[in-house]
Amino acid sequence: MVNSTSTATLKAFNYAGPFLSIAYFIFSYVFNLVTLREEDKRPSKKITYRFFLWCILAVFCSYVADGFLLTYQVWSSRHYSIAKDEVTHVYFSALIWGCTCMSFFDTSTPSWNSYVGVWVLGFISEIVIFSTAGPSPKTPLNIRYSILVITVSRLSVLTMLSVAGVAIFWQIKKSSDNVDEERQPLISAGVDPRTPDNSCSTTVVGDGEEEGGEEEGEEEDEDPEKDVKQRQRQRLEQRGGWLGYIKDFLVFLPYIWPFKDRKVQMQYGVIGVCLLIERGLNVLVPHAYGKLTNTLAELSGTGKIPWAELGVWILFRYLDSYAGILLVNSYCEARVAQFSYKQIQKASFAHVMGLSMDFHVNKNSGELMKAITQGYALNGLVDLALFTILPMLVDLVLAVGYLTYLFDIYVAYIVITISIAYVWVGIKFTTSMIPLRRKYHKIGRDVYVLQTEPVNNWQTVAYFNRAQYQEDRLVDAAEKECNASLRYRDRFLLSMAIQFFIIMLGLVSATLLAIYRVSIADKPIGSFVALVTFWGSLTGPLSNLANSFNLVSRNLISAERLLQLFNTKSSTADKPTARDIDVTGGHVKFEDVDFSYDERKQTLKNINIDAPSGKTIAFVGETGGGKSTTLKLLLRFYDVKRGRITIDGQDIRDITQSSLRNVIGVVPQDPSLFNMSIMENIRYARLEATDEEVFEACKAAAIHNKILSFPDGYRSKVGERGVKLSGGELQRVSIARVILKQPRVLILDEATSAVDSATENEIQNAFKELSKGRTTFVIAHRLSTIMYADLILVVENGEIVERGTHNELLNSDGKYSDLWSKQLSTKTRVKIDNLPEPYDSKALIADRGDESHLVELSREMSGTEGSNQSSSQSVSASDDTNPPIDTIVEEEAETNKVVDSSPP
Numbered sequence: 001m002v003n004s005t006s007t008a009t010l011k012a013f014n015y016a017g018p019f020l021s022i023a024y025f026i027f028s029y030v031f032n033l034v035t036l037r038e039e040d041k042r043p044s045k046k047i048t049y050r051f052f053l054w055c056i057l058a059v060f061c062s063y064v065a066d067g068f069l070l071t072y073q074v075w076s077s078r079h080y081s082i083a084k085d086e087v088t089h090v091y092f093s094a095l096i097w098g099c100t101c102m103s104f105f106d107t108s109t110p111s112w113n114s115y116v117g118v119w120v121l122g123f124i125s126e127i128v129i130f131s132t133a134g135p136s137p138k139t140p141l142n143i144r145y146s147i148l149v150i151t152v153s154r155l156s157v158l159t160m161l162s163v164a165g166v167a168i169f170w171q172i173k174k175s176s177d178n179v180d181e182e183r184q185p186l187i188s189a190g191v192d193p194r195t196p197d198n199s200c201s202t203t204v205v206g207d208g209e210e211e212g213g214e215e216e217g218e219e220e221d222e223d224p225e226k227d228v229k230q231r232q233r234q235r236l237e238q239r240g241g242w243l244g245y246i247k248d249f250l251v252f253l254p255y256i257w258p259f260k261d262r263k264v265q266m267q268y269g270v271i272g273v274c275l276l277i278e279r280g281l282n283v284l285v286p287h288a289y290g291k292l293t294n295t296l297a298e299l300s301g302t303g304k305i306p307w308a309e310l311g312v313w314i315l316f317r318y319l320d321s322y323a324g325i326l327l328v329n330s331y332c333e334a335r336v337a338q339f340s341y342k343q344i345q346k347a348s349f350a351h352v353m354g355l356s357m358d359f360h361v362n363k364n365s366g367e368l369m370k371a372i373t374q375g376y377a378l379n380g381l382v383d384l385a386l387f388t389i390l391p392m393l394v395d396l397v398l399a400v401g402y403l404t405y406l407f408d409i410y411v412a413y414i415v416i417t418i419s420i421a422y423v424w425v426g427i428k429f430t431t432s433m434i435p436l437r438r439k440y441h442k443i444g445r446d447v448y449v450l451q452t453e454p455v456n457n458w459q460t461v462a463y464f465n466r467a468q469y470q471e472d473r474l475v476d477a478a479e480k481e482c483n484a485s486l487r488y489r490d491r492f493l494l495s496m497a498i499q500f501f502i503i504m505l506g507l508v509s510a511t512l513l514a515i516y517r518v519s520i521a522d523k524p525i526g527s528f529v530a531l532v533t534f535w536g537s538l539t540g541p542l543s544n545l546a547n548s549f550n551l552v553s554r555n556l557i558s559a560e561r562l563l564q565l566f567n568t569k570s571s572t573a574d575k576p577t578a579r580d581i582d583v584t585g586g587h588v589k590f591e592d593v594d595f596s597y598d599e600r601k602q603t604l605k606n607i608n609i610d611a612p613s614g615k616t617i618a619f620v621g622e623t624g625g626g627k628s629t630t631l632k633l634l635l636r637f638y639d640v641k642r643g644r645i646t647i648d649g650q651d652i653r654d655i656t657q658s659s660l661r662n663v664i665g666v667v668p669q670d671p672s673l674f675n676m677s678i679m680e681n682i683r684y685a686r687l688e689a690t691d692e693e694v695f696e697a698c699k700a701a702a703i704h705n706k707i708l709s710f711p712d713g714y715r716s717k718v719g720e721r722g723v724k725l726s727g728g729e730l731q732r733v734s735i736a737r738v739i740l741k742q743p744r745v746l747i748l749d750e751a752t753s754a755v756d757s758a759t760e761n762e763i764q765n766a767f768k769e770l771s772k773g774r775t776t777f778v779i780a781h782r783l784s785t786i787m788y789a790d791l792i793l794v795v796e797n798g799e800i801v802e803r804g805t806h807n808e809l810l811n812s813d814g815k816y817s818d819l820w821s822k823q824l825s826t827k828t829r830v831k832i833d834n835l836p837e838p839y840d841s842k843a844l845i846a847d848r849g850d851e852s853h854l855v856e857l858s859r860e861m862s863g864t865e866g867s868n869q870s871s872s873q874s875v876s877a878s879d880d881t882n883p884p885i886d887t888i889v890e891e892e893a894e895t896n897k898v899v900d901s902s903p904p
C-alpha cells in the first residue's frame, strides 16, 4: 500500500514538477513583460552572473546526461515503454533548464523572480523525487550508480542556486522597497532604458538590431528608426508595460474592424471558418493518406481498390488547395485588407491635413509620409497576429497532439524540441542579420549617389576632367557593396543551413522512432507515411514563426509612427460647438491681439484693426515686423494668445476652419502650384468653374495671353511647385486662382512683387475690380502699390506704430513718411545722373512728400526710362526696406499713374 502510494507520488511529481516550473516561468515572464516590472531587474555583477549561468548550465547538463542514461537503459532492456513518467520528467526538466539557460544568457539584467521561482520549484520536486524513489531498482548497477551520482550532484547545485537566488532576490526586493516611495523611474537606476540587454523592451520590438550590431562589432550605422524606437520605449515606460502600450493602439480599432460594414464583417467570419478548417486539414490530409496506405497494404494482391479511403484523401487534398478553402480564404483576406488600407489612409491623411500650421512648419516631411504610407503596417500587424501567428501556434499544438495520438509522447517531444531550437536559431540569426542588411543598404545608397550625381553634374565633371576620379570612387563603392551583400547572404545561408539541419535532425529522430515501432509491428505502415507527410506541413509554420518576430517588430515600429501622428493634436482644432461662418459684409476686427510663436519672444503686441466691409487695409513696415503673421492669424493658422479676431462679429475661434477658409482668398508671397496643367491649377480654386471663367480670371490677372503663347497653352504642366514658370508668371497664376475663387475677404501678401511694372499696373487694376465690395488686406514693400488703401498700418516689431491714409501718414512725418522718402530718394538717386542740368536735385529730395514733385519728376523721366532700365538690370538694393533698384526704376513710370489715381 505504502509502496503504491509512493509510486503514485513519484509519478505525480515526475509529471507535475517540470510542468509547474514551466508554467511558473512563462507566467512570471509574461507578467513582468506586460506590467514592465522593473524593481527586481538589476544588472548583476559579472561574477554573480557567471556563477548563476554556470550553475544553470550544470543542471541542464545533468538532465541531458540523465536522458542519455535513460535512453541507454531503454535500449539495453529492449523494453520500449519503460518509466514514461521518468522520461517525461527528465525531458521537460532538460527543456526548461535549457530555455532558462538561453534566456539567462541573453540578458545581464535577469528578472530574478522568474528564475528564482524555477530554481526553488526544481529543487523541491527533485528532493521529493529523490527521497521517494532513488534510482530505479530495475536499473543495472553501473547505470544506477551513474544516475545516483548525477542526481546528488544536481541536487547540490540546485541547493546552491536556490539559496543564492533567494538571497539575491530578497536583497533586491529590500533595496527596491526603499526606493519604492519615489518609484517614479520605471527603469531602475543604473539601467539605461536604451540598453539592448533590457529584455523587456528589446525582445519584442526588435531592438536586437542594436544587440546584433554589438555582436557584430560593425561600425555603427545610423539607425533610421532610432527616434521612433526611443519614443516607443518612452511610451512603454509611461504606460507601465505592454498591456497599457498595446491599449493605446485601440484608437485604430474603428479603422481595422468594420463596425458598420456588414459585408466586411461577414468576410472576417468566413476567414475565421477557413482558418479553422485549414488547421483541421493540416492533420486530416496526412492522416487520410496514412489510412489509404494501410488499406492499400491490406488489399495488396487482391485487385480491390480502396475507393472510400481514396475518395476521402482526394477530397481533403482538394479542400486544402488553392482551388478549395485556400482560395476562399485568400479572396476574403484581400478584401478585408483593402478595407483597413482605405480606412487608415483616409484617416491619417485627414488627420495630417487637419493639423495646425505649427505642426506643418516643424514637420519632417519624410517621417510624415512614412507615417501615412506605412500606416498599412497596422493592418499587417493584425493580419500577422490573427491570420499567421495564432494559426501557427494552433498548428504546433495540434502537431503535438496528433503525433502523440499517432505514435506516442516521444515523437511529440521531438517536435517540441526542434520547434524551440528552430525558432530560437531563427530569431537569433534574423536579429544578427539586421546590422548587416542595414550596412548593405547604406552602401547601396552610396553607390546610387555616386552613379547619379556625376551624371546629373556631367558638366562640372567635364569642366574639371574628373571622370576617372568619379569612376574610381564608383568602382570602390560597388566593391564594398558586393562584399556587404556577400556577408549578408552568407549569414543568411548559414542560418538556413542550421535551421534545415535542425529540421533534418528532428525528422531523422522521429522517423527512426516510427520505423522502430513499425518494425516491431507496434504500428501500421500508414502511421509512418502519415508522419512523413505531416512533417512537411510542420516546417512551414516553424519558419514563419521564426520570421514573424522580426515582422512584428518592424510592423510595430511603423504602427508606432502612425500612433504618434494620431496622438498629435491640432492646436487650432474646431470646437465641438463650432458652426459655419455667416458672412454678411466681411467686417474684420482685430481686438487687442497678442501673439507669439515661442513663449520667449512676443511676435505681435496689442494689435487693433477695424476693417469695415469692402475697405482696403494695407500693411507696410520693416521685414520681420509681423505683417504676414497678423494675416496668418486671420486665417486661423494659429490662435491668438490674447484678444480676439472677429468677422462680422463672430469670433473666428467659434466657427469652423473650413467655412472660414472658404470665404478668404490669399495670394501668398511665395505661391506654389501642383505639378498639373495650368488649367487644373487655376481651377483648383473653384472646381466647378468653366473654361471660360478660368480664361476670364487669367485675363484679369494679365496672364491669359502668356499662357496661350506656351506650346501646350492651358494644358502646359507647371513642374513641381510650379518651377517651370517664372516668378512673375507664378504670381499671376496664383492671382488668377483667387480671382476665380471670388472670396469675401482678400489677402494680398506681396502679391505683385515679382512682376514688371507694366504687368503690375494691369494686375493692380484687376485687384481694384476684385476688391470692390470685398474687405482686402494688402502687404506691400512697394509703397506706391498701396497708396490708394483706405487705411495704411505701419508695423514695427510686432506693433502698429502708425495708421492713416497715405496723405495723412506723409503729413505726420513719421515712419511711413520716412519709408516713402527712402524709396523716393533711391528712385531719385537712380534718376539724378540722368537729370538735365537746370534741376536742383537736393531741393527735390528735401521736398519729400510733395506729390507735385513726383509728377514733375515722372514727366521728366519718361524720356530717359528705357536707358535706365537697361543700365540697372543687375543691381540690387542693400537695404531690405528699399526694393531692388531695377524694381524702383520700373516704378518710375508707375508712380506717375499712381499719383494720378491717388486718393484726394
Ligand SMILES: Nc1ncnc2c1ncn2[C@@H]1O[C@H](COP(=O)(O)OP(=O)(O)OP(=O)(O)O)[C@@H](O)[C@H]1O
Pocket: 361, 597, 598, 603, 622, 623, 624, 625, 626, 627, 628, 629, 630
Ligand atoms: N513659424 C514661425 N515660427 C517662429 N517664428 C516665426 C515663424 N514665422 C515667422 N516667425 C518670426 O516672426 C516674426 C514676424 O514674421 P512675419 O513673417 O510676420 O514678418 P513680416 O513682417 O511679414 O516679414 P516680411 O515682410 O519679410 O514678410 C519674424 O521675426 C519671423 O522670424
